[in-house]
Amino acid sequence: MAHGQHGGKSGPLGPGRRRGRGRWYAVAPALAATVVAACVPAAYAAAPAPAAAAAPAQGAGDGLDRYHRQRLAWGSCVKGPDDTAGRDLDRAGVSCADVTVPLDYADPRGRTITVAVSRLKATDTRRRMGAVLLNNGGPGGTAVESPPHIRKAMKQVGTRYDIVGFDPRFVGRSTPLDCGWPVGTAWFSAGSGRAGFDRQVALQKDLADKCRAAGASVLAHISTRNTARDMDVIRGALGERKISYLGYSYGTYLGTVYTQMFPGRYDRVVLDGAVAPGDYKARLMQGAEPENERALSDWAAWAAGRHDAHGLGRTRAEVLATVEGIVAASARGPLTVGAAPEVFRLDDTQVPLVLFMGIADDTDKARTALAEQVSALAKAAQGRPAPLSPDFAQLLRYALTGEQAATGGVQAAIICGDVGAPRDPEVYWRDIERSRAAHPLFGPLTNNINPCAFWDRPREELTRVRRDAAVLIVAATGDPRTTYRSSAGLHELLPSSKLITVENANRHGLYGEYGNGCVDGEVNAYLATGKLPKEDRTCSTASPSSSSSSSD
Numbered sequence: 198m199a200h201g202q203h204g205g206k207s208g209p210l211g212p213g214r215r216r217g218r219g220r221w222y223a224v225a226p227a228l229a230a231t232v233v234a235a236c237v238p239a240a241y242a243a244a245p246a247p248a249a250a251a252a253p254a255q256g257a258g259d260g261l262d263r264y265h266r267q268r269l270a271w272g273s274c275v276k277g278p279d280d281t282a283g284r285d286l287d288r289a290g291v292s293c294a295d296v297t298v299p300l301d302y303a304d305p306r307g308r309t310i311t312v313a314v315s316r317l318k319a320t321d322t323r324r325r326m327g328a329v330l331l332n333n334g335g336p337g338g339t340a341v342e343s344p345p346h347i348r349k350a351m352k353q354v355g356t357r358y359d360i361v362g363f364d365p366r367f368v369g370r371s372t373p374l375d376c377g378w379p380v381g382t383a384w385f386s387a388g389s390g391r392a393g394f395d396r397q398v399a400l401q402k403d404l405a406d407k408c409r410a411a412g413a414s415v416l417a418h419i420s421t422r423n424t425a426r427d428m429d430v431i432r433g434a435l436g437e438r439k440i441s442y443l444g445y446s447y448g449t450y451l452g453t454v455y456t457q458m459f460p461g462r463y464d465r466v467v468l469d470g471a472v473a474p475g476d477y478k479a480r481l482m483q484g485a486e487p488e489n490e491r492a493l494s495d496w497a498a499w500a501a502g503r504h505d506a507h508g509l510g511r512t513r514a515e516v517l518a519t520v521e522g523i524v525a526a527s528a529r530g531p532l533t534v535g536a537a538p539e540v541f542r543l544d545d546t547q548v549p550l551v552l553f554m555g556i557a558d559d560t561d562k563a564r565t566a567l568a569e570q571v572s573a574l575a576k577a578a579q580g581r582p583a584p585l586s587p588d589f590a591q592l593l594r595y596a597l598t599g600e601q602a603a604t605g606g607v608q609a610a611i612i613c614g615d616v617g618a619p620r621d622p623e624v625y626w627r628d629i630e631r632s633r634a635a636h637p638l639f640g641p642l643t644n645n646i647n648p649c650a651f652w653d654r655p656r657e658e659l660t661r662v663r664r665d666a667a668v669l670i671v672a673a674t675g676d677p678r679t680t681y682r683s684s685a686g687l688h689e690l691l692p693s694s695k696l697i698t699v700e701n702a703n704r705h706g707l708y709g710e711y712g713n714g715c716v717d718g719e720v721n722a723y724l725a726t727g728k729l730p731k732e733d734r735t736c737s738t739a740s741p742s743s744s745s746s747s748s749d
Contacts, residue, residue: 361435366419387626478618555570
């Protein structure tokens with residue numbers, strides 16, 4: 198799960214906005230047939246053994262001492278002549294390095310891989326408070342580019358921390374995995390009938406087969422628990438006895454896993470848009486249909502107040518009827534949007550995904566972007582020319598082509614490496630059919646089959662919460678990705694935690710993103726003092742959309 202609306206992350210819990218950036222939401226299909234060589238790329242070759250650092254770091258052992266004690270070679274973040282993100286990091290004063298970790302923690306003397314890290318060092322060294330590690334969700338989202346953005350969000354307290362981003366194993370600048378997918382995501386709708394579902398079964402099996410062919414020797418070692426182990430190696434390599442953590446979306450699950458696996462090695466932990474471990478499953482969005490429907494309905498009311506600009510209807514009901522008409526038209530035949538040389542054809546397995554990706558942000562900017570997308574689809578449904586906005590073109594390139602295929606493959610590898618899924622396609626079909634009456638638009642998406650149905654079983658059991666942890670949880674009541682119910686559920690599992698609630702917000706990702714001074718102030722006070730609020734806190738909505746008119 199990642200959050201935001203496109204930019205630089207991937208996933209069912211979020212398409213990637215690059216927050217410095219980076220969470221993802223979910224994206225789309227088309228059966229292509231590029232054959233991936235059944236060999237492990239050179240990128241998987243063993244990295245050199247890490248050099249020992251001068252000072253020992255706490256928390257090694259079990260054959261991992263050399264990893265915790267390694268000396269990191271901090272330097273430029275630029276990886277090549279076209280690396281504009283690296284140049285931006287250099288200009289912001291960020292340094293980058295590679296941390297060497299074992300591919301298999303059960304065999305620490307065996308093959309190694311690298312995890313990319315970045316660091317924006319504390320400038321208030323006299324009052325330095327340690328390091329804060331970042332994860333933007335996805336799963337499969339990057340965070341190497343995030344430290345400057347988070348430093349800004351942290352305001353004055355940011356100068357007292359080393360802010361450390363990292364790209365989890367096989368993500369971004371770390372040792373890569375590219376499954377060679379023809380699409381950027383596996384998370385599609387089953388469509389309106391059996392034929393569409395059968396095409397999905399074939400697609401999802403093909404995607405799983407491509408990952409197995411491209412990375413058979415590493416897939417078993419891609420998991421949240423191994424990423425948590427990598428985090429502890431990063432902590433040791435930084436020379437920190439404890440490390441603070443800021444995680445969004447899926448990153449909240451990763452942070453919770455770290456607290457359970459490494460008690461005593463974390464300091465201040467902020468979990469934004471939290472996932473209760475019991476809600477983490479192969480079909481990540483299953484059960485979130487009501488929140489997504491409410492978010493779509495609220496967007497429809499907003500769009501109705503702007504009919505003159507977008508032409509989607511003058512009431513909430515009229516806008517929703519326009520959406521239903523678009524989906525029905527896409528079931529009769531693919532809708533053509535764009536103009537040469539960039540033309541896309543969307544069917545009823547893909548149109549619901551566009552809607553799903555557009556409703557996790559209730560700011561005016563995001564709602565306008567979705568209105569432009571729906572307007573284009575409405576024109577296409579009428580057989581009219583449907584030009585694409587730059588944002589819509591970018592989203593469709595991500596979803597329907599292999600332009601960012603590595604993102605989708607790694608995301609599937611993490612989810613499927615964590616939790617098993619039903620093998621029989623009929624299980625999914627029955628769930629889809631049962632969901633249609635109550636949730637005709639989103640039920641076939643959230644219940645659909647995905648590559649995990651064709652994946653090898655996970656090597657480890659899911660992490661369960663058995664230890665309390667004094668963390669700060671931040672959540673919006675209308676979050677359509679990681680639901681408020683899930684955040685509240687994690688809060689109950691961790692009695693010492695505190696919950697900051699933003700009411701009446703259909704928003705995924707709050708701290709430093711939503712412009713809510715109450716949320717930002719509470720988080721920064723906690724990071725500054727280490728003291729959680731005495732009680733749970735409710736913040737009112739403070740976003741550009743909060744004062745906007747709407748029509749029923």
